[in-house]
Amino acid sequence: MKDIYVLTGATGGMGSDYAHNFKHDGILIISDLNQEKLETLKKELDKKDINSEICVCDVSDKNSVNNLVEFTKSLGKFKTLIHMAGLPESNPNTDLIYQVNLIGTKYLMDSFYEICDNSILLLIASMTGHLVPDSKLYNKTLLDPLNEKFLKKMKFFTQGKGTNAYAFAKKGMIMLVEKEVGKFAKKNTRIITISPGAVETPMSSTDASDTSVIETFVKNTPIPRMAKPIEITKLLQYLCTEEASFINGTDILIDGGITSHMKYNKIF
Numbered sequence: 001m002k003d004i005y006v007l008t009g010a011t012g013g014m015g016s017d018y019a020h021n022f023k024h025d026g027i028l029i030i031s032d033l034n035q036e037k038l039e040t041l042k043k044e045l046d047k048k049d050i051n052s053e054i055c056v057c058d059v060s061d062k063n064s065v066n067n068l069v070e071f072t073k074s075l076g077k078f079k080t081l082i083h084m085a086g087l088p089e090s091n092p093n094t095d096l097i098y099q100v101n102l103i104g105t106k107y108l109m110d111s112f113y114e115i116c117d118n119s120i121l122l123l124i125a126s127m128t129g130h131l132v133p134d135s136k137l138y139n140k141t142l143l144d145p146l147n148e149k150f151l152k153k154m155k156f157f158t159q160g161k162g163t164n165a166y167a168f169a170k171k172g173m174i175m176l177v178e179k180e181v182g183k184f185a186k187k188n189t190r191i192i193t194i195s196p197g198a199v200e201t202p203m204s205s206t207d208a209s210d211t212s213v214i215e216t217f218v219k220n221t222p223i224p225r226m227a228k229p230i231e232i233t234k235l236l237q238y239l240c241t242e243e244a245s246f247i248n249g250t251d252i253l254i255d256g257g258i259t260s261h262m263k264y265n266k267i268f
Contacts, residue, residue: 002026002076006068008059008108009084011037013201014124017229018082018236022050027075031057031068032085059085059104060096062111069111078115080240083108083123089166094158095151101169103145106176109191116187122236123177125193127255128163129170131262142172143179170195174251181249190248192239197255198226220265222257 003026009015010030019041022028030045030052032038038054045052053075057068072078087100105123112121141153158164177193184191198217218224235254238244253259 003079004029004072004076005080005082006072006078006112007031007082007084008057009086009124011041012084014196014199014229014232015082015084016041018084018233019045019050019052020048021230021233021237022052023237024079024240026051026079028052029055029068029072029075031055033058057085059083059108060099062107065104065107065111069115072112073115077117078112078119080120080122081108081112082236083121086124087166089128089163091162094155094160094162094165097162097165098145098151098154098169101166102142102172103150105173106145109176109180113184113187113189116184116189118188120189120240121184121191122239123173123191123193124232125173125195125251126166126170127195127197127253127259128167129172129174129195129251130253130259132167132171138168139175142168143175145172145176177251178249185248190245192247192249193251194232194235194239195251195253195255195259196227196232197221197253197258199232200226200228217258220258220261221255222261225256227254227256 005024005026006029007015007019008031010019011032011034019028019030028050030038030041035056042052042054055068055071058064087097091097138157141150154168157168174193177191181191198214218226232254239247
């Protein structure tokens with residue numbers, strides 16, 4: 001029975017890089033919203049003899065996520081989920097940012113839990129999640145994103161700003177992993193969030209609401225550049241190895257040092 005690796009957000013900048021550098025002996029399920037883009041990506045992977053299958057999935061739709069899980073089961077033994085699907089902070093629909101970035105993540109965690117067995121879940125969060133301070137006012141709400149009142153409760157803190165919704169959603173992802181690490185341990189499964197800073201992808205250039213903010217961000221990063229997608233890919237590849245088998249229930253920053261720097265310096 002082949003090991004199955006599932007990649008959401010496969011046609012994005014980071015997702016595509018991971019797919020093109022897939023090196024495991026198994027099948028990679030490439031998943032995203034756009035069938036045409038997935039077919040193009042699969043043709044590229046076929047040329048590299050990378051064994052891949054397509055599954056269109058909207059992570060904000062529970063039924064769609066369940067279909068992805070069923071498709072995974074039909075192909076073999078679930079090994080790893082690499083969850084990269086997400087909306088940028090420039091999206092004007094703050095509810096949709098929560099639905100995709102946090103609610104969708106919870107759907108994936110819950111649905112894939114059922115087929116976990118010595119598996120790994122690697123979830124892409126963001127360094128912005130570390131910039132949201134802990135508070136009793138919203139921590140409990142962020143840990144319960146499937147609550148029917150979740151979006152209504154978060155409106156007060158979001159204030160209609162995509163940047164706020166994005167940061168809160170990513171903080172929620174990090175917190176959910178910390179909360180549920182014990183649950184996944186019952187399935188001998190590790191679960192980890194990875195928080196990049198700015199990454200050189202089409203999203204970072206076309207979706208940036210203000211390029212001057214990006215320029216200031218990069219200038220003030222201790223390593224003054226954006227990360228390259230391959231650097232995220234290499235970290236994910238390492239986390240799948242036996243050498244990383246004691247890394248669990250935590251978030252790993254890969255941000256050039258900007259998060260730590262911002263804690264002690266007034267940059268923005």
